[in-house]
Amino acid sequence: MNKLQTGCIHLVGLIFIVAIGFSPITSTVAHANDSLYDALGGTDGIEKLVEELLFNVAEDRRIRHHFMDIDVVRLHEKLSEQICELAGGPCTYTGDDMVKSHTGMGVTRSDFNALVEGLQLAMDDLNISISAQNRLLALLAPMHDEIVGR
Amino acid sequence: MKIKQIVMTSALLAFLPWGAEAAEGRLLATGGATTTEGAAGGGLVPWAVISGYTEDDEMGGTVALTRAQVDDYRLDVTAASFSYKNRFEISIAAQQFTLENLGAELRQQVFGMKYRVAGDLIYTAMPQVSVGALYKRNTRYDIPELVGSQRENDWEAYIAASKVWLAGPLDRTWLANVTVRATRANQFGLLGFGGDLNDSYDVRVEAATGVFLHRSLAIGLEYRQKPNNLSFAREDDAMSAFIAWFPSKRVALVGAFLDLGSIAGADNQTGYYLNLQASF
Incomplete structure (x- = not known):
């Protein structure tokens, strides 16, 4: 696996965490x-x-x-x-x-x-x-x- | 030529029975795009979504053309799908893979089925979950056999979960998909199935995530783990960064940057991906 792919795994993982972890907060609490x-x-x-x-x-x-x-x-x-x-x-x-x-x-x-x-x-x-x-x-x-x- | 037959059949399917009353019961983009394997999803990864815009009692489907061009190889795909009631889809794809340095080509047909078992992409708290199977058949097997493939056709099975958050981070609509696939395919099956290093099914994880900048325009990433069955050359995982445009429920256009890693000894195969889908 090259560096770009490794970077992309991390990026996909990060976006998942952001999407799954924060969506209820942003849609119900923060606003x-x-x-x-x-x-x-x-x-x-x-x-x-x-x-x-x-x-x-x-x-x-x-x-x-x-x-x-x-x-x-x-x-x-x-x-x-x-x-x-x-x-x-x-x-x-x-x-x-x-x-x-x-x-x-x-x-x-x-x-x-x-x-x-x-x-x-x-x-x-x-x-x-x-x-x-x-x-x-x-x-x-x-x-x-x-x-x-x- | 089989591809021509598929194109003709697809055209007939598209314009004869449903020309007047196209399925439109679902919201824009909820049928996704057409993967290189014919199933509805992103480009590399089949998602839990059912193709087209069928809802309630509707019948529909898609026809699609795809080209992926990386440094030393080109993939052309003609695909079609039929979907019913936002419940199941069947699909067919004809793939032609050109080895530009060798002047040779590989050919594969993929027959797919997918069934939505639970959930709704948008309206349920749980994700939409679908199970699918793909039957892949090499129609030219000389090169795969030469490099150590153990069989020229094979089944794959997968389970996929997709979920949409209408107002996710930044108040944008987000999608996430995880697919787990049992496979023995070498380079998506284009180099046959099973090899001298490994000839049993591997379970591989695939993921996609995207954000809608507008309800007709999404950007995202896909990642697909792949087996590594052949000793003659290392096989890498595949990824893409895509932009998908849904100007209407009839047409979708996907462009992507592709990184397929090492293919048959040629490293760092990167390039572009284009997919045009018509829905009916």
């Missing part, structure tokens, strides 16, 4: 989510983001059927509250829990991913930084199990 609320533009920014998301969903043939017969104004309000609270903002989510609100909807894994893509496009359109995008997605991803297949 405490206080600046994510600001990075999303505060309550106004989050409400705008959810509005963009719902526009994207309405245009997405893959998932718009899930949103046909619902109260969109209420959905916008609850989703904004939820994201605001998750992002560490001064809001309290007053909606149903994720299992209850999705029971009977038959949300598939593909549907969930389509919604994530709608959110990514909305965040792009609002020029939300990649850091803030990733942090919000990391907070929402654990809901996958509560939402899919209900």
